[in-house]
Amino acid sequence: MSGQLSVGLNCPSCGGAISVSEGESSLNCRYCGSTLYIEGDNGVNTVAFKNKLDRDAAIKATKAWWRKGFKARDLKSAGAITEVYPIYLPFWSIGTRVAGWVCGYEEKTTTDSKGNTRTEREYKEEMVLMDLSFSEIACDPGDLGIRSLRNFNGEASFEDMDMIPSFESTTSRDDAMAHARADAMARGRASARIPNITFESLHVLVRKLSMIYYPVWVARYTYQDRMYIATVDGVTGQMLSGRAPGDPLYQSLAVTAGTSLGGLAAAGGIIAAFTFQSEIGIAGVILGLIVLGGTYWFFRHGSEIIEGDFADRKQLASLKKGQLGSLLGGARI
Amino acid sequence: MKVTLVKCPKCELPLYMETQDEFFYCSHCGTIHTRNGPKVERIPYEIADFRPDAQTDNRVYVPFWRLHTDFRIKSRDVKGGFFNKIGQALKGGDKGASIYIYVPASQMETAAFRYWSVNLTINNPRYSARTDFAGTPRMPATTTRDEAIELADFVAVTLEAEKPGTLQYLDYTLTVNEAKVVYLPFMSSRSGLHLAV
Ligand SMILES: [Zn+2]
Numbered sequence: 115m116s117g118q119l120s121v122g123l124n125c126p127s128c129g130g131a132i133s134v135s136e137g138e139s140s141l142n143c144r145y146c147g148s149t150l151y152i153e154g155d156n157g158v159n160t161v162a163f164k165n166k167l168d169r170d171a172a173i174k175a176t177k178a179w180w181r182k183g184f185k186a187r188d189l190k191s192a193g194a195i196t197e198v199y200p201i202y203l204p205f206w207s208i209g210t211r212v213a214g215w216v217c218g219y220e221e222k223t224t225t226d227s228k229g230n231t232r233t234e235r236e237y238k239e240e241m242v243l244m245d246l247s248f249s250e251i252a253c254d255p256g257d258l259g260i261r262s263l264r265n266f267n268g269e270a271s272f273e274d275m276d277m278i279p280s281f282e283s284t285t286s287r288d289d290a291m292a293h294a295r296a297d298a299m300a301r302g303r304a305s306a307r308i309p310n311i312t313f314e315s316l317h318v319l320v321r322k323l324s325m326i327y328y329p330v331w332v333a334r335y336t337y338q339d340r341m342y343i344a345t346v347d348g349v350t351g352q353m354l355s356g357r358a359p360g361d362p363l364y365q366s367l368a369v370t371a372g373t374s375l376g377g378l379a380a381a382g383g384i385i386a387a388f389t390f391q392s393e394i395g396i397a398g399v400i401l402g403l404i405v406l407g408g409t410y411w412f413f414r415h416g417s418e419i420i421e422g423d424f425a426d427r428k429q430l431a432s433l434k435k436g437q438l439g440s441l442l443g444g445a446r447i
Numbered sequence: 448m449k450v451t452l453v454k455c456p457k458c459e460l461p462l463y464m465e466t467q468d469e470f471f472y473c474s475h476c477g478t479i480h481t482r483n484g485p486k487v488e489r490i491p492y493e494i495a496d497f498r499p500d501a502q503t504d505n506r507v508y509v510p511f512w513r514l515h516t517d518f519r520i521k522s523r524d525v526k527g528g529f530f531n532k533i534g535q536a537l538k539g540g541d542k543g544a545s546i547y548i549y550v551p552a553s554q555m556e557t558a559a560f561r562y563w564s565v566n567l568t569i570n571n572p573r574y575s576a577r578t579d580f581a582g583t584p585r586m587p588a589t590t591t592r593d594e595a596i597e598l599a600d601f602v603a604v605t606l607e608a609e610k611p612g613t614l615q616y617l618d619y620t621l622t623v624n625e626a627k628v629v630y631l632p633f634m635s636s637r638s639g640l641h642l643a644v
Contacts, residue, residue: 123450124450126450127452132450142464142467148462149453149464149471150453151451151452151482154448213597214601215604217608217616237527237613237615241605243561243601313617317598317600
């Protein structure tokens with residue numbers, strides 16, 4: 115998978131230099147043939163991936179990213195990069211195999227020509243057997259917007275670690291293992307695609323656990339006196355995360371559409387509710403309020419384009435699922 | 448990281464293995480052991496002989512965990528198929544069966560893993576045992592005893608699920624009485640592995 119890595123380790127028998135790959139726990143010395151056992155600190159093997167980017171490449175990638183999507187159209191001329199630097203971030207890299215069975219049924223409702231509905235159960239039994247990769251950042255990522263790895267391949271080498279500052283790992287191996295197991299369970303269960311589960315027996319095996327120090331370039335830039343950040347993958351050169359100003363034109367279009375639609379629906383709903391006392395009316399009011407709320411949210415936060423795992427982006431996702439749902443639930447009473 | 452010289456836990460001689468393998472095999476006394484940090488565990492094992500007419504080219508030994516288990520079904524619910532009726536009769540539990548479950552100890556792709564574990568468990572291979580590998584290469588082992596026990600549970604449920612009808616519920620117990628490694632003889636070819644007992 116990943117390349118060989120010389121970590122300044124020597125064969126205890128002949129003194130020859132040895133190289134270890136990620137996740138490897140035993141090897142035979144290529145000079146004297148002795149069989150050797152590698153014991154990671156606290157059972158964790160560590161590798162670092164070689165940084166493949168320079169400052170110019172990181173700036174180029176950031177500027178190319180500025181031109182994509184609904185970002186401010188004058189960003190490429192008005193944006194000014196203030197600092198660009200590489201860092202090493204530690205990640206837990208865990209390979210799992212999930213094996214088991216998920217059984218249950220799916221309900222299918224059909225309506226015949228007379229309007230009679232019938233619900234039938236389609237019974238299912240699905241085997242789950244897959245190998246999965248899980249990664250999780252092993253330190254506090256701060257405002258970088260990075261939580262997991264997308265790339266697990268790289269040239270393993272510790273030589274850049276003298277030059278590039280690296281974050282200490284601060285999270286525990288056991289927590290990371292527990293997260294990897296939960297992730298494998300959830301992905302295994304989801305792969306069975308059974309809406310109503312009546313029986314489930316899933317086993318997760320941890321096949322490989324290591325710590326990867328991954329090179330990331332951080333670019334900070336300004337646009338109209340505001341500070342923004344972007345990060346670039348130091349191995350692949352891809353964008354990892356970033357914040358950028360949105361385009362005012364797209365925003366005003368969205369806000370206009372949102373308020374008029376929301377207002378119409380709410381107003382129509384109130385009239386309908388008073389006139390017919392119908393449920394449609396109440397639903398209209400609720401729908402209108404949601405659209406208005408969404409527009410307000412976009413107006414406040416949508417002025418920024420956010421890509422990556424930033425904490426405030428997560429809030430939007432949970433707001434959609436949680437608060438909107440409870441708003442609906444509350445409105446129904 | 449720390450590097451230690453691997454020595455046989457029985458005769459204490461250093462090992463010089465030809466391939467990279469987590470099952471450390473001592474060619475002096477035949478002991479196989481595994482390591483997990485400072486913990487050393489001896490692995491009981493058997494070597495099955497190749498059938499007399501097997502070719503001498505492309506031979507390989509593949510390690511399997513052979514788990515002697517008691518598989519007891521307390522109740523099951525199967526929709527459709529033959530077991531629909533039998534399922535009812537089974538409520539209250541059956542006597543349970545004593546079965547040998549085979550779990551590959553080497554890293555295998557999921558399809559091969561499923562094929563060999565199910566097939567060897569349904570048709571336990573019959574072989575005569577020998578005391579050494581006679582220079583035949585071994586496939587490296589990666590699966591620990593505890594992992595094999597977890598996977599045996601998966602194999603047992605697979606046996607039930609692959610019977611006719613759609614499994615909806617299974618209440619069972621699986622007790623492992625003994626875990627042993629069996630090196631089974633295979634011929635490897637471009638089409639895959641072929642059992643040669
Ligand atoms: Zn020995």
